[in-house]
Amino acid sequence: MTTIACRLQAVNERVARAARAAGRLPQDVTLVAVSKTFPLSSISEAYAAGQRAFGENYLQEGLEKLRNLVLPDISWHYIGPIQSNKTRPIAENFSWVHGVEREKIAVRLSEARPEHLPALQVCIQVNVSGEQSKSGVPPEEAPDLASAISRLPRLKLRGLMAIPEPTSDLELRHARFRALRELRDDIVRRGIALDTLSMGMSGDMEAAIAEGATMVRIGTAIFGARAAAPPA
Numbered sequence: 001m002t003t004i005a006c007r008l009q010a011v012n013e014r015v016a017r018a019a020r021a022a023g024r025l026p027q028d029v030t031l032v033a034v035s036k037t038f039p040l041s042s043i044s045e046a047y048a049a050g051q052r053a054f055g056e057n058y059l060q061e062g063l064e065k066l067r068n069l070v071l072p073d074i075s076w077h078y079i080g081p082i083q084s085n086k087t088r089p090i091a092e093n094f095s096w097v098h099g100v101e102r103e104k105i106a107v108r109l110s111e112a113r114p115e116h117l118p119a120l121q122v123c124i125q126v127n128v129s130g131e132q133s134k135s136g137v138p139p140e141e142a143p144d145l146a147s148a149i150s151r152l153p154r155l156k157l158r159g160l161m162a163i164p165e166p167t168s169d170l171e172l173r174h175a176r177f178r179a180l181r182e183l184r185d186d187i188v189r190r191g192i193a194l195d196t197l198s199m200g201m202s203g204d205m206e207a208a209i210a211e212g213a214t215m216v217r218i219g220t221a222i223f224g225a226r227a228a229a230p231p232a
């Protein structure tokens, strides 16, 4: 087995163990392999080992990869920041967008989503840590944004996404993920069907799964340590 295939297997085992420990089914947690900064060959290796969902967060790099890797059943998730002048290529090429945080961006994504493709699946990014620097809507604004997005014809609102601040405080880690789940439940009670909680990365996937993550976005644990981000 290649290194990536071994690591992928180990991550799938971590996900399954965490799901079972929480009384959940392993198949209820989707693994998105975050391949940003890694070459096509790394993605091909993971694909050959059975991985199908991949996450990219630098647009040019992601577009180049998905144009060069046309493989059956592969799905591409855009997980990076969204500039309003980049909504068209995102809407034309990806299946999922995880970081929607403004209605204006959602409208543009919906307008640009080609008719021949299924609706673009989106998550609203929520700032559960309350830091000034982090992106995401404040939790109290999420219900209104959800209701606006749910009316857009070419988008399918799937759920919420968060990237809590890294912390070694396990209680706090759980509290941040729990806050996202409770917000999701609150929005569902208001009549908007959300089935996705995109939360958990290499360092905190167990806590996220314990608190109800249905999608974990894992890079380092599959592909190894990343070099510095490419220039914007």
Ligand SMILES: *Cc1c(COP(=O)(O)O)cnc(C)c1O
Pocket (backbone or CB within 6 Å): 034, 036, 057, 079, 080, 163, 201, 202, 203, 217, 218, 219, 220, 221
């Ligand atoms: C890079 C990235 C990840 C993956 O992080 P790892 O710690 O390498 O698993 C997940 N989500 C987002 C939004 C990212 O930018």
